[in-house]
């Protein structure tokens with residue numbers, strides 16, 4: 362993908378602060394971090410969102426998020442983490458190359474990521490459950 366900023370980072374055309382890299386994955390600092398240590402984990406191959414990423418790769422990305430969280434806790438003493446993945450523009454996906462955010466958290470960091478998540482919509486739960494139940 363010629364115009365994809367993450368593909369350019371993978372190819373080394375744009376520099377990044379790389380924390381981890383192997384044949385399939387790359388983890389680097391978000392250039393506009395929410396907290397120090399805010400890291401993006403991406404597959405090197407271009408996939409747009411969670412519906413496109415092969416499952417084995419998704420598992421590797423998630424596994425790396427856990428490994429990095431443990432590593433950051435040990436090295437920097439972060440006490441908590443948010444792991445955020447947005448798929449699709451309506452979900453505020455900004456770069457259309459699959460990425461997972463690992464946001465280290467600590468007491469008094471000033472972030473309130475859940476503020477917009479508590480809008481209290483009231484769907485018809487049973488009707489929706491009937492539609493969405495996975496068989």
Ligand SMILES: [Zn+2]
Pocket residue numbers: 362365366367368369406407408457458
């Ligand atoms: Zn890309």
